[in-house]
Each structure stands twice: as C-alpha cells, then as structure tokens.
Amino acid sequence: MDSREDSLLLPKSFVQNAQRRSTQWYSPKTWRIPFLLTVAILVSLFAYIFFWEPNNMRESRMMIREKSTNPNGHNKDCSSKHFKNETLKTVMEFPFNGLFLQHGFSEFEASDVVMVQGSSEAFVVFDNVFSIARLRRPQSHRASNTIASSPVRPQAPSSLLKWSGDTSGKSGFECIAYNESAQVYLVVQESISHDDGSERAVTYDVTFNETTAVVGTRCVADFAFSHSNKGFEGAIIVTTKQGTSLLVGLCEGNYCVGGKKGRKAGNGRLVVMKRVMQDGSCIYETVDVVNLPPEVAFEDYSAIAIWDETTVAIASQQNSAIFIGKLDLDNGVKVTGERIVDFPRNDNCEIKYCNVEGIAFANENTIVSVSDSMKDDGRQDFRCREKDESIDVFQLM
Ligand SMILES: *[C@@H]1O[C@H](CO)[C@@H](O)[C@H](O)[C@H]1NC(C)=O
Numbered sequence: 001m002d003s004r005e006d007s008l009l010l011p012k013s014f015v016q017n018a019q020r021r022s023t024q025w026y027s028p029k030t031w032r033i034p035f036l037l038t039v040a041i042l043v044s045l046f047a048y049i050f051f052w053e054p055n056n057m058r059e060s061r062m063m064i065r066e067k068s069t070n071p072n073g074h075n076k077d078c079s080s081k082h083f084k085n086e087t088l089k090t091v092m093e094f095p096f097n098g099l100f101l102q103h104g105f106s107e108f109e110a111s112d113v114v115m116v117q118g119s120s121e122a123f124v125v126f127d128n129v130f131s132i133a134r135l136r137r138p139q140s141h142r143a144s145n146t147i148a149s150s151p152v153r154p155q156a157p158s159s160l161l162k163w164s165g166d167t168s169g170k171s172g173f174e175c176i177a178y179n180e181s182a183q184v185y186l187v188v189q190e191s192i193s194h195d196d197g198s199e200r201a202v203t204y205d206v207t208f209n210e211t212t213a214v215v216g217t218r219c220v221a222d223f224a225f226s227h228s229n230k231g232f233e234g235a236i237i238v239t240t241k242q243g244t245s246l247l248v249g250l251c252e253g254n255y256c257v258g259g260k261k262g263r264k265a266g267n268g269r270l271v272v273m274k275r276v277m278q279d280g281s282c283i284y285e286t287v288d289v290v291n292l293p294p295e296v297a298f299e300d301y302s303a304i305a306i307w308d309e310t311t312v313a314i315a316s317q318q319n320s321a322i323f324i325g326k327l328d329l330d331n332g333v334k335v336t337g338e339r340i341v342d343f344p345r346n347d348n349c350e351i352k353y354c355n356v357e358g359i360a361f362a363n364e365n366t367i368v369s370v371s372d373s374m375k376d377d378g379r380q381d382f383r384c385r386e387k388d389e390s391i392d393v394f395q396l397m
C-alpha cells in the first residue's frame with residue numbers, strides 16, 4: 001500500500017497540513033536559519049581572533065610562527081630510515097655557568113672551540129669577554145678510556161685565562177685556530193672597522209700559561225667584508241702538500257656577503273690566506289676563495305674543524321647541522337663530500353641547538369660544540385635557551 005492510497009483514508013486537510021509540516025521541517029529552507037547562525041558565530045570568532053585580539057598577542061603569535069619556519073637549504077627529515085647516521089648523539093653537556101661558578105660575569109657568549117689533536121685540552125673563546133676557557137680531559141690512561149675519551153669533564157680542572165693584551169670594550173673573539181708548526185694559537189676578531197672604512201679581520205698570536213693568555217703578534221687580514229657583522233665565523237690552519245702554511249677563514253654568509261644574498265643556501269665560501277710581512281706589519285694575504293660543494297646547503301656557516309688534515313667539519317647555526325667532508329691539500333685547499341649530520345631535534349623535529357658557534361673534533365667520531373647565548377628581545381624561540389651557553393659532546397655514527 002503506497003502513501004497515496006494511505007492518504008485517501010485520511011481527511012484531506014490533515015494530509016495537507018502534514019505535508020506542509022514535513023516540507024518545513026526537512027527541507028533545506030528550514031535548516032537555513034540554524035546553519036546561518038552557526039556560520040555567523042564562527043565568522044565573528046575568527047574576526048575577533050584576527051582583528052580584535054590585543055595587538056601584542058597577535059604579534060607574538062606571528063613572531064613564533066616566523067621563528068618556526070624552516071631555514072633556507074637543508075632541512076631535517078626525522079622520519080628518514082637513516083635517522084641514526086644522520087643525527088648526532090648527545091654524549092655530554094656542560095653549561096658554562098656550571099663549569100665556572102666564580103667568574104664574575106653573567107653570560108658566556110661562546111664563539112669557537114679548538115682541540116689540538118693528541119692534546120688533552122680544549123680552548124674556548126667568547127665574543128663578550130677577554131677570557132679564554134681552558135678545559136682538560138682526565139690525564140690517566142684508564143680515565144681517558146672511559147666515556148668516549150671525554151674532552152671535558154666538570155671534575156677535571158677548568159680555568160678562565162686572562163687576556164694579557166688590551167681589554168677595552170667587547171672582545172669580539174670569533175675564532176680560534178692552532179698553528180702546529182709555530183705551536184701558537186691564533187685568535188681572530190671577526191671583522192673590525194679600519195681607518196680606510198673597510199671591515200677586515202684582525203688576528204692575535206696567543207700562547208697559554210697557567211693563568212694567562214699571553215698575546216703576541218697582531219695581524220690584519222686583507223680580505224674586506226661587505227657587512228660589518230658578517231665576517232669569519234671559523235678558522236683553521238693547514239699545510240699543503242707543498243709545505244705552504246695557510247689560514248682558512250669560513251665566511252658566515254653565502255657568497256661571503258650579508259643580507260638576502262648571504263642567505264642563499266649552497267654558496268658557502270672559504271677564504272684562503274697566507275701570512276706575510278709587509279712594511280713591518282703582519283698581513284694575512286688572500287691567495288684564494290674556495291667554494292664549498294653546493295650540497296652543503298646551509299643558510300649560514302658558523303664553525304669549521306679538521307681531523308688529521310683530511311676530514312673537515314663545517315657547522316651551520318641556522319640549519320643546526322654539520323657537514324662532514326674531505327679536505328684535499330694537494331694543490332691549495334679543496335673540499336669535497338656531501339654528508340650532512342644534524343644536531344638532535346626535539347619531539348616535534350624542531351631545532352633546539354640553535355646557537356652552535358664552534359666545533360672541534362675530540363677524536364674521529366666525537367665532536368665537541370660550543371653554543372652562544374640565545375638572542376634576546378624575542379628574536380629567537382624560547383626553546384633555544386635550554387642548550388645555549390654550553391660546551392657539549394656528540395657522537396658521530
Ligand atoms: C647511513 O646508513 C645507511 C645504511 O644503514 C647507508 O645506506 C647510508 O649511506 C648511510 N649514510 C651515511 C651518510 O653514512
């Protein structure tokens with residue numbers, strides 16, 4: 001029995017009313033009002049969030065969004081099948097404030113670390129103070145066989161050595177390298193404004209005794225930078241197969257420049273210099289500018305280290321990663337390879353080692369890093385604080 005037949009059994013007015021009621025209740029027309037109401041509520045909610053929320057709230061939300069955007073170039077893939085050998089493993093971490101309790105200053109803006117192969121010491125320079133940290137690993141054979149031959153341990157005597165030279169203003173120390181043939185360390189000030197208006201690096205020969213960083217010859221590099229705060233971020237001293245001793249400076253920016261061009265990943269540069277005396281003054285004369293392989297796709301470059309004069313490591317602060325390559329000193333300086341290893345990430349695969357400024361090899365498979373203080377005034381995400389102002393030890397798989 002269909003509905004039409006059924007309806008014949010009922011009074012006509014009742015059927016008509018029922019039909020009207022059913023169209024009103026079930027048709028899209030009747031649903032329109034609650035639907036429009038919901039849309040209106042949602043629209044006003046979004047409008048409130050975007051237009052009427054307090055300005056500072058919106059700004060801080062946008063800042064956090066900006067800060068969590070990925071850096072140019074290399075990005076970490078935490079779901080990679082090769083995660084283990086693409087990621088450093090943290091072995092030990094020492095905040096400087098824990099190593100040096102009685103130092104008389106509140107911040108450690110660490111900018112570089114050097115470890116001489118076969119020695120038991122690490123030296124750390126800081127951008128903000130005229131002191132150089134000396135960290136020692138345990139001397140005994142037994143102790144040095146434990147915990148990956150740790151280069152630094154809080155119980156080993158660590159000290160802050162006073163700079164014997166001029167100590168006015170900020171130290172501006174950016175790199176420290178070791179000249180093996182002279183058995184002298186070289187401390188580099190990133191870029192200093194000179195009388196002729198140019199921005200060039202200045203170096204100091206340094207030796208250490210128990211209390212002091214004894215400052216010797218001062219040299220000036222002839223390489224001029226385009227931006228005052230984009231100079232050398234790392235330095236090594238190598239000897240070519242022909243026996244020439246060379247200072248290799250790592251430029252912070254791509255193409256060795258600052259600004260937007262300086263952030264175009266994959267254009268890292270090394271400036272190769274030779275020490276010469278000219279009219280009684282010491283100069284680092286540029287002999288070559290070497291391109292890093294384009295596979296080293298970093299937004300910036302913050303540190304360089306060598307092992308055995310055959311392996312080179314180059315770190316990026318922005319990408320929080322290290323390139324491990326081969327150093328070829330056959331005829332000048334050449335860098336090859338494409339292996340990139342990341343500093344450990346947080347649970348969301350976000351960068352947490354945000355301020356790596358210096359690296360050194362403790363042995364072939366162990367890397368020591370030093371981290372600057374995080375940038376203040378909201379320029380860096382809060383998660384950068386945990387790992388800043390520290391010296392850390394990592395295992396390379
Ligand atoms: C990592 O390990 C995998 C195999 O386990 C290998 O295929 C890959 O080449 C390794 N990568 C590096 C950079 O060593």
Ligand SMILES: *[C@@H]1O[C@H](CO)[C@@H](O)[C@H](O)[C@H]1NC(C)=O
Nearest residue numbers: 164208209210211212213214
């Ligand atoms: C370290 O060198 C400084 C500067 O040359 C000197 O004044 C000091 O006596 C030396 N200290 C030691 C322990 O040799």
Ligand SMILES: *[C@@H]1O[C@H](CO)[C@@H](O)[C@H](O)[C@H]1NC(C)=O
Nearest residue numbers: 179181182237245246247275
């Ligand atoms: C390293 O020291 C030697 C010996 O004093 C010197 O001839 C050479 O130029 C130095 N190398 C650099 C890169 O400063």
